[in-house]
Amino acid sequence: MATLTIVQAVNDGLKSVMRDDPTVLVLGEDVGPKGGVFLATEGLTDEFGVARCFDTPLSEDGIIGTAVGMAMNGLKPVAEIQFQDFIYPAFDQIVSEAAKLRYRSGGQYTAPMVIRTPYGGGIRGGLYHSQSGEAYFCHTPGLKVVVPSTPHDAKGLLIASILDPDPVLFLEPKALYRSVKGEVPEGSYEVELSTLREVRAGDDVTIFCYGAMVPVVVKAAEQAAEKGIDCHVVDLRTLLPLDEQGVLDAARRTGRVVVVHEAPRFCGYGAEISALIAEHAIEYMEAPVKRVTGFDTPFPNTLEHHYLPDERRVLDAIEQVHSF
Amino acid sequence: MATLTIVQAVNDGLKSVMRDDPTVLVLGEDVGPKGGVFLATEGLTDEFGVARCFDTPLSEDGIIGTAVGMAMNGLKPVAEIQFQDFIYPAFDQIVSEAAKLRYRSGGQYTAPMVIRTPYGGGIRGGLYHSQSGEAYFCHTPGLKVVVPSTPHDAKGLLIASILDPDPVLFLEPKALYRSVKGEVPEGSYEVELSTLREVRAGDDVTIFCYGAMVPVVVKAAEQAAEKGIDCHVVDLRTLLPLDEQGVLDAARRTGRVVVVHEAPRFCGYGAEISALIAEHAIEYMEAPVKRVTGFDTPFPNTLEHHYLPDERRVLDAIEQVHSF
Amino acid sequence: MTDAPALSVIGPDGDAGAHDSGLDDEQLLHCYETMLRTRVFDEICLKLQRSGRIGFSVPNLGIEGLQVGAASALRRTDWIFPSYRDFGMALYHGVTPLDMMHNMFGNALDTAKGRQMSVHFSFEEPIHFYSISSPIGTHIPHAVGAARAFQMRGEDHVCLASFGDGGTSSLGFHSGLNFAGVWKAPVVFLCQNNGWAISCPSSEQTASEGFAIKARAYGMPGVKVDGNDLLAVREVVSEAVARARAGDGPTLVEAETFRMGGHSTSDDPTRYVPAEELEAWGKRDPIERFEKFLVQRGLWSEGDCERVREEAFAEIDAASKEAGAEGAPGLETIFSDVYETLPDHLRVQGEATFDLARRKGEAAAGAGEFPL
């Protein structure tokens, strides 16, 4: 097994699946000779030719719109959106078309495709190179939404997403692209979608998180452990369709819950987790369900370290629900 | 006071404010001579001329994009999107531009404008003439989101939205356009944004709702009353920024809460209400916080009456939280 | 090419000179019959709507020749990415009025399972007649992507993407044509310029001199054609299809025509369409023109029209009765086809719905049990 970063694992995942399946192709801005602005697609054009990994004009609407057309006609496109912040010109194609095609055509036409895109803060990207828009997509029936936080999952979830018969939005935590390393099996393997990952077992407080917040939460959990609070950390991995039962089981286990994400709080993904618990497990709760999130503001630049949830804010919340 | 339908109240609101303020103008597809597909803008071009109420090419991106430009340069555009389902081509302009302009320019440039659009089901419009996308927009800092449910509020909230210094998405419940009538004062008046409306006082169960769900909830509350359950019905009216304190007070009052909306449940607006309660009022809750919503599917056509929450489903939820 | 005037083939008197359409007599008659069947289907739908049997329809009057002419240029292995007025193309290639009527009623046999408004057809056979979406222009890049799949597999099939004058302002038009130009994708873009986008006249839709000229922005040929002349449309679209099939890339065809009815059954066009325009275009009816052509070719005789109309009426009226008698889709269709496999949260929502329907006494809507 090789030790890879997350961005290398993504690259490896793409190569593995492209070697196995000639219908898989990669398109997007600068994914070809340049290898993508984060080098996630490096070497693909060299190995698979320009017909299977190619640059597109500067139009996210065109990238996703044509990918839908390819997908319904036998190809498996993996479209890259350079930054998640730039996905919104394609919002209509994703929400109105890719997500609804199977339904509206009674299953005659489908859009099995993957949209990969780096999301989140931590690189001093300011308003438009830092956003976490997962909640917009998780409110969209017909889509699947996946967020890895380790190299192993990045590759295995990506391959599972590409092989999935439905459109998948694959959000890559760019803050972790090169900062997290881990062992990654060679060749093709799948990590099943809609399964949770238990990052740390514990009996006092349950913390739900995903993507770049996972290492932050792990650190906070370690600090909590020093204070005698034993945290159960769950990496959600697939945000839609969510393993709701798994979430409720984990919440009931401790009766004390913290939800952490980078995105703004209001109508953010964390609200759904809180709502599920309030609807199905409230009688087990021994404390308020706390959310630690980005603020309800656009994403700032110079002060992003104040905006992003850090160990301190997570630890505060852990202590609050623990001592409630 | 005249007795008007909601769509007449919208029309009256537009006329009132356009008479008072020459910088207000209306643009959109078919809003001119045709008066809009629901006749909300009927007579405006006649009264105010084609410079102040005009048809645009078929591009929501262009409608909102140019409206942002007008707004930053001294005009107060009221843009109509023909159906809320067709707003997504303008998603980037709304979410990336209108909502973030004041912030990113340090207040140098602003976008005081209103986007009016009919939303929701009940007219046999199927997938693309029935959607309720409010949650997408409520997760967008910098925007305000308003949903009236009575003629009085439709006019007063619309005028307040037009006079507001920030961009407002004004969602009109098309199912109620002609089915609800009520007294509407003449001339200009404002209903303050971010205030709740108590539709019905009660001490047993609190129900939060908005838009076309309000009459459904009122009927369910009446049926509940017959069974001896006294419901407190709150029309949220402004979804963002929400009067969170008012919501929490109303929730604490009964300790039993139902949230109702048409939109899909997962990551829907109701999740935020549940989450607020789970975070700030859980210790007052005597029952699970229930959501009665559209299903997590696209919007069907022939079976829309099964998709839309009706009195029966709301009553079921009321009974469940009451007897918990 | 782009700036040339619109091509016409059939003169006002029906004379097409020595024009060779490549169609034999039988095919020419098939074209004629399809036009009439399209008109009859449209008429019946408008009646069904007025009598409250169906919710919605879109008038098709005056564009039958355009649709049939374009459809006749395609093989059944090609794909059609239609707009909501294009059902004449489906009829031409053998989709049955009955299947179409199931959609108009949104019943249990509708291929779209009653999920879409009527006229939003989806067929896979006998030709790919792609699931119609309401948002304007979104299907244009789909056609380009599907065409690229043909390219990749070395297949010489072609995609026809059809849209209105209003559709040229959409995002999908810009990105679709741009990508197609760069990829030399085998697509024919058919802009049906019928003068109006609901109440917006073409002159307020864009300041360009017509729509064919927009092709130049994407490095492809743009051609204007008389949209009320079946043979002219066939000629121009056939040339574009041949180019595409040969690997020479896309073409934008602008067919000039006029919307003779309202935008839809919800629209009152007398509020905005000038009566003179309507009258002038009324004289250019594509079916009458084609009849005159058939007369000149000795293929038509008095009474043919009535006969075909009657046969079409009988068939389509029967189809509408059959479709109207069919039940609504089962409750499970609300929840199926969101994903290939039903996820847990939808299973729970579906079960609750079945349960409620049972309690309301509507269990018959489904099998009485949630089958997914």
Place this chain on the structure above:
Amino acid sequence: MTDAPALSVIGPDGDAGAHDSGLDDEQLLHCYETMLRTRVFDEICLKLQRSGRIGFSVPNLGIEGLQVGAASALRRTDWIFPSYRDFGMALYHGVTPLDMMHNMFGNALDTAKGRQMSVHFSFEEPIHFYSISSPIGTHIPHAVGAARAFQMRGEDHVCLASFGDGGTSSLGFHSGLNFAGVWKAPVVFLCQNNGWAISCPSSEQTASEGFAIKARAYGMPGVKVDGNDLLAVREVVSEAVARARAGDGPTLVEAETFRMGGHSTSDDPTRYVPAEELEAWGKRDPIERFEKFLVQRGLWSEGDCERVREEAFAEIDAASKEAGAEGAPGLETIFSDVYETLPDHLRVQGEATFDLARRKGEAAAGAGEFPL
């Protein structure tokens, strides 16, 4: 007009014949100095980035003439809707390097309050230099809307919207130009075709023959100009501005140039830009060309370049030191300007942030108390 070759005014030897730019000697020298100051500003930013003092910059090398030529065609009552490379236009109209440096450092005096990445300037004075957005093309319809506001008030001001070759594929290009055409809005669209959109060459951006021709899709004139020739750009943009001011509608100008540096400081262009192209364009430097022109006019002498460069360096270097010494924005800037008035939920979030900062010992970041 659209298909004409690109206009050049200054020959390779600096000869501009009898061309009358409408600029007096002082103004010509202002142009020259602004080009050099632009280049020096750029050089200093690249150095600041390499040494880690700032996070990001975008090279400007080779397009100084384009920017200054275009800016010189505007009055200060006109509005500029710039792209991220256009700071030469701001300098021309009197924005100070110090104000620009505050932005590069995202400090407390940055007009954007440290919220944006560097080079995303926003100025209201001495000219409206509209807040730059990262999403490509979104500002194009803004320019059209702002222009329509001028029209409505009967003011004869003009908007200049500037974007790259890549920007022509964006949604905003299509909707912006289309609306402007229909409205005859007083806008000049300036497409800086520098051959590349990051690593995508113009030839893969679109199949059209250049970019000026895209104007025909929107019913407006399209003009090509040599983008490395300040006087040619000024000439063409001035004509377009005059048309717009006179109420005759918009124009699309394509300025042909080349991106001599990387896309940004994060980019390594040697991976994809052919060395020959770089070399060829290196010989067409706009500053050298303008120097030769000034020599011919007797306005330039040996040493001028060094003198201006030194003065510019001194000024801009000092500005960078001053801006670099300035503190970060106060914590309250995370929460202000989301809305005009701070809503309750943001007040709560802000108070918690201040509280945490105080506990972490960072209270100095704000006044120590949440001031909103």
